[in-house]
Amino acid sequence: MQDQRAEYDEARDRLYVQLLDESVDNTVALDDRRSVDYTADGRIVGVQFAKPFAGGINLSGIPLARVVGALILQSGHKFRMVE
Structure with a gap:
């Protein structure tokens, strides 16, 4: 899907x-x-990670x-993966 992406602030x-690319x-x-974030019918719109650079990214329990x-890997950002 072309609307899939990872953006870092x-x-x-x-x-x-x-x-x-749907309403949350x-x-x-x-x-x-x-x-x-979910749509009204339960589809996953996106996932937000707070402090991924400082604290790493934990994918445990994350849907999809x-x-x-x-x-995240395709985004080119270098985040540490943690468990």
């Missing part, structure tokens, strides 16, 4: 991985650094983790 140290209806916080991880 260096000033805020936040990474957003967009999977769908609901956001579920997985913990204090990770949240998942393989796709999210691949998009």
Whole structure:
């Protein structure tokens, strides 16, 4: 899908991985650094990571983790993966 991408906001140290170009209806916080955005019908719009540069990225428990991880790698940003 051409609307899939990972965008990093260096000033805020936040990474957003967009999977769908759709409106967000609901956001579920997985913990204090990770949240998942959903459409009204339950499809995943994207995943936000807070402080990925400072604290690394944990894909454990992230829906579609393989796709999210691949998009992060394709973005060219060098983040440390943690468990």
